[in-house]
Amino acid sequence: MEKRVRLVDVARAAGVSQGTASNAFGKPHLVRQQVRDRIFAVAAELGYRGPHVMARMLRTGRAGALGVVFPDNLEYAFTDPVAIELLRGVGRECARQAVNMMIISAENQEQAISAVNNAAVDAFLVHCYSDNNDIISALRRRNLPLVGIDTDIRDAVASVVLDDYTGAAMAARHLLECGAGYFAILSLQANEAERFGPMDDKRRGAVSHRVVRERLAGYHAMLESGGVEVDDIVHIECDNLSEQASAQVRQLLIDHPKIDGILAMSDVIAIGALDAIKKAGKSVPGDIRVIGFDGIADGERTDPPLSTITQNSVEKGRLAAELALGEGDRRSRVLPTTLTVRGSTKA
Amino acid sequence: MEKRVRLVDVARAAGVSQGTASNAFGKPHLVRQQVRDRIFAVAAELGYRGPHVMARMLRTGRAGALGVVFPDNLEYAFTDPVAIELLRGVGRECARQAVNMMIISAENQEQAISAVNNAAVDAFLVHCYSDNNDIISALRRRNLPLVGIDTDIRDAVASVVLDDYTGAAMAARHLLECGAGYFAILSLQANEAERFGPMDDKRRGAVSHRVVRERLAGYHAMLESGGVEVDDIVHIECDNLSEQASAQVRQLLIDHPKIDGILAMSDVIAIGALDAIKKAGKSVPGDIRVIGFDGIADGERTDPPLSTITQNSVEKGRLAAELALGEGDRRSRVLPTTLTVRGSTKA
DNA sequence: AAACCGAAATGAATCGATTCAATAATGTAT
DNA sequence: ATACATTATTGAATCGATTCATTTCGGTTT
Numbered sequence: 217m218e219k220r221v222r223l224v225d226v227a228r229a230a231g232v233s234q235g236t237a238s239n240a241f242g243k244p245h246l247v248r249q250q251v252r253d254r255i256f257a258v259a260a261e262l263g264y265r266g267p268h269v270m271a272r273m274l275r276t277g278r279a280g281a282l283g284v285v286f287p288d289n290l291e292y293a294f295t296d297p298v299a300i301e302l303l304r305g306v307g308r309e310c311a312r313q314a315v316n317m318m319i320i321s322a323e324n325q326e327q328a329i330s331a332v333n334n335a336a337v338d339a340f341l342v343h344c345y346s347d348n349n350d351i352i353s354a355l356r357r358r359n360l361p362l363v364g365i366d367t368d369i370r371d372a373v374a375s376v377v378l379d380d381y382t383g384a385a386m387a388a389r390h391l392l393e394c395g396a397g398y399f400a401i402l403s404l405q406a407n408e409a410e411r412f413g414p415m416d417d418k419r420r421g422a423v424s425h426r427v428v429r430e431r432l433a434g435y436h437a438m439l440e441s442g443g444v445e446v447d448d449i450v451h452i453e454c455d456n457l458s459e460q461a462s463a464q465v466r467q468l469l470i471d472h473p474k475i476d477g478i479l480a481m482s483d484v485i486a487i488g489a490l491d492a493i494k495k496a497g498k499s500v501p502g503d504i505r506v507i508g509f510d511g512i513a514d515g516e517r518t519d520p521p522l523s524t525i526t527q528n529s530v531e532k533g534r535l536a537a538e539l540a541l542g543e544g545d546r547r548s549r550v551l552p553t554t555l556t557v558r559g560s561t562k563a
Numbered sequence: 564m565e566k567r568v569r570l571v572d573v574a575r576a577a578g579v580s581q582g583t584a585s586n587a588f589g590k591p592h593l594v595r596q597q598v599r600d601r602i603f604a605v606a607a608e609l610g611y612r613g614p615h616v617m618a619r620m621l622r623t624g625r626a627g628a629l630g631v632v633f634p635d636n637l638e639y640a641f642t643d644p645v646a647i648e649l650l651r652g653v654g655r656e657c658a659r660q661a662v663n664m665m666i667i668s669a670e671n672q673e674q675a676i677s678a679v680n681n682a683a684v685d686a687f688l689v690h691c692y693s694d695n696n697d698i699i700s701a702l703r704r705r706n707l708p709l710v711g712i713d714t715d716i717r718d719a720v721a722s723v724v725l726d727d728y729t730g731a732a733m734a735a736r737h738l739l740e741c742g743a744g745y746f747a748i749l750s751l752q753a754n755e756a757e758r759f760g761p762m763d764d765k766r767r768g769a770v771s772h773r774v775v776r777e778r779l780a781g782y783h784a785m786l787e788s789g790g791v792e793v794d795d796i797v798h799i800e801c802d803n804l805s806e807q808a809s810a811q812v813r814q815l816l817i818d819h820p821k822i823d824g825i826l827a828m829s830d831v832i833a834i835g836a837l838d839a840i841k842k843a844g845k846s847v848p849g850d851i852r853v854i855g856f857d858g859i860a861d862g863e864r865t866d867p868p869l870s871t872i873t874q875n876s877v878e879k880g881r882l883a884a885e886l887a888l889g890e891g892d893r894r895s896r897v898l899p900t901t902l903t904v905r906g907s908t909k910a
Numbered sequence: 911a912a913a914c915c916g917a918a919a920t921g922a923a924t925c926g927a928t929t930c931a932a933t934a935a936t937g938t939a940t
Numbered sequence: 941a942t943a944c945a946t947t948a949t950t951g952a953a954t955c956g957a958t959t960c961a962t963t964t965c966g967g968t969t970t
Contacts, residue, residue, distance in 0.1 A: 222926060222927080223926065223928095224927090232949075233951060235928080235949070235952095236949055236950075238927070238929085239928090242928075246948075246949090247948075248948065248949090251948085251949085265704060267926080267928090268925085268926050268927060269682070269927095270620040270626070270925085271928085271955090272681075273617040273683060273927090273955095274617040274925090274926080274927075274954095275955050276927090279617070279683065280681045281665065281682075281683075290658060291651065291654070291655065291658075294650050294651035294654055301641075304641035304642065307637075307638070307668050308638065311669050311674070314674055314678065316667055316681075317666040317668050319663065319665075319666060321654050321657045321662070321664050322661065323658045323659060323661075327661055330661070331661065331663055333613060334663075335627075335628075336617055336620060336628075357612060357613070514861065517864075518864075567956085569955095569956060579919075580919060580920045580921060581920090581921075582920060582921065582958080583918080583919055583920075585957070586919090593917085593919090594919085595917085595918065598918085614957060614958090615956050615957060616957095617955080617957090621925050621926070621927085621956080622925050622956080623958065623959095624925075
């Protein structure tokens with residue numbers, strides 16, 4: 217393995233200073249064409265591969281990359297349709313700003329922390345549900361611009377969240393308007409502890425995930441104003457995977473046959489619910505109305521098509537990236553949702 | 564903005580050499596506990612943030628990241644279900660090896676080249692259909708381990724491709740066995756020129772994308788052995804998006820009403836075809852048998868469920884990452900496919 | 911007390927660029 | 941021809957660690 221050709225070698229061989237050689241590559245307009253050409257010719261002859269990326273980074277302090285972290289579940293990033301849309305938006309903004317996208321990957325918390333510590337990036341984006349987490353602390357310690365998605369993070373330069381409360385309230389109002397009277401809420405995981413199934417008062421009081429807290433509050437407020445007692449609502453904490461959710465809903469239908477309105481905190485869960493209801497021989501929306509949350513593409517093709525609260529996840533990701541990379545004012549943003557009515561709530 | 568605290572500052576303040584201070588952080592077992600503790604205490608007091616990532620990289624020459632490039636279409640990575648599965652596999656292997664994943668992003672070819680040149684990574688993975696491309700040249704110039712996915716790349720340390728020929732042949736045989744006699748092939752894009760629609764001989768002779776070439780050959784060989792003339796097969800070059808493909812198939816059904824077997828080169832296209840056929844009032848598989856390629860999850864939930872040639876894209880990505888990061892023997896791999904029979908070909 | 915050994919610590923060299931104040935070269939106006 | 945701007949070039953300092961050959965230390969063994 218021969219030694220790498222360095223800029224200084226090229227400079228010497230071309231009979232110019234190292235500074236000029238550097239400019240020829242990085243700021244060509246500062247070097248006379250004649251000289252530039254000579255430098256390039258010599259570089260080609262010596263087999264110079266261009267400026268060393270890491271050396272340049274060290275000197276300039278810029279990494280040219282945006283770090284993206286998913287602390288809750290590392291594999292989640294390429295599994296959940298909403299996360300993928302988010303990444304699409306992040307990617308779009310990174311492309312616009314000519315910055316690469318570094319996805320922090322790890323198998324466990326400890327590894328994730330060292331991945332965060334070793335990532336050569338200019339800013340971090342973190343998608344998470346709660347912020348009491350060692351990975352978040354590691355991110356803070358890096359002292360780089362940090363933008364939280366879907367949760368507020370202390371010390372972050374900004375955050376991008378959804379107006380979850382209003383979205384949930386819209387969903388609940390719609391079900392009320394469609395005539396539902398007995399409700400079940402299919403919740404996303406409420407905190408770090410991986411526990412699924414029926415959600416009692418105690419568990420409902422220990423919700424650390426912002427998204428879940430806000431959506432529950434929105435559902436409850438609207439249902440109460442519609443004359444429904446919160447204690448009469450069945451709460452189930454579901455895994456955010458259609459298959460698992462489907463199994464949980466199957467049990468729900470057995471335990472609570474009167475249920476005629478289902479509020480799901482994600483479309484993935486709602487799709488599982490549709491499946492379970494169909495298998496149980498009940499009809500949607502005749503017997504049970506189902507509304508999801510997110511507005512993923514798959515919801516358009518279910519049978520019946522899924523009513524939902526639509527959010528623009530692509531824009532959420534793009535905006536977060538813009539805030540993280542941006543120099544301008546970095547106010548945190550709350551993004552709106554819209555009600556999308558399809559066949560699962562209205563015939 | 565105060566000046567950053569450096570390792571040398573910590574070392575001085577703690578009364579040890581810089582080398583020892585470095586070891587305290589990077590190789591703690593080489594430093595006596597007593598001394599180590601003192602160094603950490605001083606570091607905390609001075610507000611030292613830990614070793615500077617870029618400086619460490621420059622010195623060690625390791626970036627701790629794997630670059631992933633999609634030259635054909637940059638947004639494609641987070642849009643196509645197969646690409647997403649691929650990324651999931653890559654992510655899994657990166658996590659296993661405690662390496663981050665750098666996604667090269669750009670809006671155009673020129674930007675992509677400079678993104679490749681500025682990426683601090685230890686190896687590159689490139690997913691593409693053909694290798695005559697300036698981005699590929701830029702990748703080669705970096706002189707890092709390079710693994711090609713779905714196409715062979717000159718100078719790559721290895722490549723991971725599918726046994727496309729056999730997969731296509733299996734698909735064609737299956738349709739023959741199901742009694743189809745008049746075939747249409749819905750092809751992926753055959754080369755860099757973005758042209759869609761009917762594919763004449765000339766265009767079929769100018770296929771630069773390896774995947775398309777192999778699959779066409781597999782389809783043709785099997786159909787011919789089943790007594791079908793290649794010239795009697797209708798070829799349509801489709802955009803790899805369900806909506807667009809659907810529109811193209813609508814026209815196909817008008818122009819060629821006798822078609823009773825459709826071979827689609829991707830499930831995404833096949834799903835579009837199912838849609839168009841349903842809208843045209845024909846039945847699947849009664850009037851027309853449809854088989855896709857890839858085995859994406861969405862194909863299980865179409866109506867009827869989609870028969871397909873299943874590949875393991877997650878493993879394809881994982882394996883490619885392993886080869887790129889690995890030290891061991893790096894033979895190129897050809898991955899197998901399996902026939903998955905569902906309702907779109909057999910009642 | 912001398913000799914020896916392994917573990918711990920040292921400190922200068924190195925990784926490979928970019929930057930910027932100072933200087934030189936070139937061009938233009940008087 | 942002289943003065944004055946402009947544009948190019950120089951070269952040393954700097955970014956912030958890690959490495960490794962060498963020296964020092966502390967403890968055993970003879």
